[in-house]
Amino acid sequence: MLQTSSTFRQNATGAMANAGLQKALARAKPQFAKKRQAAIDKLPEFEALRDAAAAIKNHAIANLDFYLEAYAAKVEASGGTVHWCSTAEDARQAVLKICRAAGAKTVTKGKSMVTEEIALNDFLEANGVTPVETDLGEYILQLRHEPPSHIIGPAFHLNREDWEQTFRLSHTDLPADRVFRERRDILTEARLKLREKFLAADVGITGANFLIAETGSSVIVTNEGNGDLTQTLPRVHVVVTSIEKVVPTIEDTLSLLRVLARSATGQDMSVYTTFSTGGRRPGDADGPAEYHVVLLDNGRSGMVGTEFQDMLRCIRCAACMNHCPVYGAVGGHAYGATYPGPMGAVLTPMFAGIGEAGQLPNASTFCGKCESVCPVKIPLPKLMRHWREREFERHLTPPVTRYGLKVWAFFAKRPALYRLGTRAAAAALGLLGRKRGAFTNLPLAGGWTGGRDFPTPEGDTFFARYGAQQRAKR
Amino acid sequence: MTEAAIIGAIRRGLKRGALPADQQAMLAGRLAAHPRHLIPARGQRDRAGRVDLFAFHVEREFGTVARLASPAEVPDAIATYLALQNLPAELVVSPHPDLQTIPFADKPLLKIRFGTALPADQACLTQAFAGIAETGTLMLPSGPTRPTSNNLLPDNALVMLRADDILGCYEEAFDRLREAGDMPRNVMLVTGPSRSADIEQTLELGAHGPRRLHVLIIDGQS
Numbered sequence: 001m002l003q004t005s006s007t008f009r010q011n012a013t014g015a016m017a018n019a020g021l022q023k024a025l026a027r028a029k030p031q032f033a034k035k036r037q038a039a040i041d042k043l044p045e046f047e048a049l050r051d052a053a054a055a056i057k058n059h060a061i062a063n064l065d066f067y068l069e070a071y072a073a074k075v076e077a078s079g080g081t082v083h084w085c086s087t088a089e090d091a092r093q094a095v096l097k098i099c100r101a102a103g104a105k106t107v108t109k110g111k112s113m114v115t116e117e118i119a120l121n122d123f124l125e126a127n128g129v130t131p132v133e134t135d136l137g138e139y140i141l142q143l144r145h146e147p148p149s150h151i152i153g154p155a156f157h158l159n160r161e162d163w164e165q166t167f168r169l170s171h172t173d174l175p176a177d178r179v180f181r182e183r184r185d186i187l188t189e190a191r192l193k194l195r196e197k198f199l200a201a202d203v204g205i206t207g208a209n210f211l212i213a214e215t216g217s218s219v220i221v222t223n224e225g226n227g228d229l230t231q232t233l234p235r236v237h238v239v240v241t242s243i244e245k246v247v248p249t250i251e252d253t254l255s256l257l258r259v260l261a262r263s264a265t266g267q268d269m270s271v272y273t274t275f276s277t278g279g280r281r282p283g284d285a286d287g288p289a290e291y292h293v294v295l296l297d298n299g300r301s302g303m304v305g306t307e308f309q310d311m312l313r314c315i316r317c318a319a320c321m322n323h324c325p326v327y328g329a330v331g332g333h334a335y336g337a338t339y340p341g342p343m344g345a346v347l348t349p350m351f352a353g354i355g356e357a358g359q360l361p362n363a364s365t366f367c368g369k370c371e372s373v374c375p376v377k378i379p380l381p382k383l384m385r386h387w388r389e390r391e392f393e394r395h396l397t398p399p400v401t402r403y404g405l406k407v408w409a410f411f412a413k414r415p416a417l418y419r420l421g422t423r424a425a426a427a428a429l430g431l432l433g434r435k436r437g438a439f440t441n442l443p444l445a446g447g448w449t450g451g452r453d454f455p456t457p458e459g460d461t462f463f464a465r466y467g468a469q470q471r472a473k474r
Numbered sequence: 475m476t477e478a479a480i481i482g483a484i485r486r487g488l489k490r491g492a493l494p495a496d497q498q499a500m501l502a503g504r505l506a507a508h509p510r511h512l513i514p515a516r517g518q519r520d521r522a523g524r525v526d527l528f529a530f531h532v533e534r535e536f537g538t539v540a541r542l543a544s545p546a547e548v549p550d551a552i553a554t555y556l557a558l559q560n561l562p563a564e565l566v567v568s569p570h571p572d573l574q575t576i577p578f579a580d581k582p583l584l585k586i587r588f589g590t591a592l593p594a595d596q597a598c599l600t601q602a603f604a605g606i607a608e609t610g611t612l613m614l615p616s617g618p619t620r621p622t623s624n625n626l627l628p629d630n631a632l633v634m635l636r637a638d639d640i641l642g643c644y645e646e647a648f649d650r651l652r653e654a655g656d657m658p659r660n661v662m663l664v665t666g667p668s669r670s671a672d673i674e675q676t677l678e679l680g681a682h683g684p685r686r687l688h689v690l691i692i693d694g695q696s
Binding site for chain 1: 475476477479480481483484485486487488489492493498501502504505508509510511512514515516531535569589590593608609611616617618619620621622623625626627643644645648657658659660661662663664665666667668669670671672673674675676678680681682683684
């Protein structure tokens, strides 16, 4: 997708003024949190399962070289082929080569964020292979030439009228005066259209939620069944995935599955959790003849051993963005990158560089909600702070901010002076704003008063009051 | 070579070379032993409790359940079900031995075809390898007598499941699968009928897979 992370501020301003988006956000946001909580309330072991899930991923990453090699050997032993790819370009070429060898004209696709990461669709199209997204949300986005705005609910920013309009414009073979009485009619039309595609495709591409070293299996999780049709009906199944998805055993996978759906959609279990191991066996009634795994690194190996290693635990459930006040205010497109929200604010600087994506780890209130809901306990605020430090070290922070921080640091290192200064400022502001009760604009605080009033300080500073209270206790 | 480069980069990050032989043996041992982690208590019940919990979860996930005493009752149950849904009395049946012995001849008006489902088929009967009480999940592995298409293509998925095969947790089902042989090409864990909430976060059933899931539990004590 088009990387626009460097203009996050402008993107966010536009998003706040986008009435359709704000309507969608207002509808979706409370739902996400409510459903997750309801699922967790029914499972008393959930907290302990989070610890187990984090420990499993930590163990897998600490031995990632061993488990990747064990996994690849098992894939080959079960008749599949592993294509190791260092870069996005390597992965695109690997997929194209498989499509060409299969003589593929159309490929169906299950939902895969890694294929978004490598911008696979545009590339295939430019090379004469037509990709068809089959996840309902991804399908309409492909028709609208839009990127996903959420990693599990890609089209949640659209409203019903957008769906109807897009389908009318795109499905021109159907009667123009047809009526969509309910959402069900929209779904039925998409199902009809996509059935033809499933049956005609030469190659099916899916992602993977997990790769299992014990068996050489890839696991996908869907509710629609589109991923299963994608990987069952065509002659060739290609799994496009990344190295940090490998876990040791089926049991490890099952423990991760117990926290995945609950954190994501608030379901106990997604409708279809499917383990694929190699191609069609002798005697099998159906299934693909060929099974390929395009195994992408794209910078992930470079995170091992760094302060960002914890991020490799991520299982892409979207709980962090579902609970993020910033994401909730601006939606996913404002982040201008494949992965939005808190997890994206950590990942995007890794893919695009901190110079390009520096605004993302700054777009956080550090309320800590993301970390508190993460099923694998990734310390997301801490990781964003590491990026802020790197940004500051590399002198990428704007001069005004750097100067401001220096002034603040000067006083912060001299507590007596700091207290004197804040006391004087509070007293002066208190006096000036006595009548109005609040300031509508203040010099040097335009960033604050641009959006809301600044309340007039009443009485003494925090330090003074705290000190007085402590003295009174003695 | 790319594989060596990626593995090398990971090892540099971990600040070590290839794992020493004893540690490799330990990890290989973990793969072979595949130890379980915490299993939620809620599925750990006696047989009757598991069957009840399984049925409860299937229905909560918008599936339906019929409890039958023996496979002999299946033809009648299916004929009634199809009639209630206003569906033609036609059924594709997976060529599984347990399904082939069902006395379909008792219902001559029910048109039966054993084999793999085609896009035009509306209803299909498959045989579940196991049921998992913890979440009302069916385990449907692939194989010569279990085509994967039959789980997906028809709009009405009917699944026969023996009460004896309803287990507490996923781990027990996978242990049984291991006992039965190598990992099949495809293992589906199915929890309820297909759905999507992509349109305005509102749940609609029957996205690409079956709109209805009907589980026939054969509860004759054995």
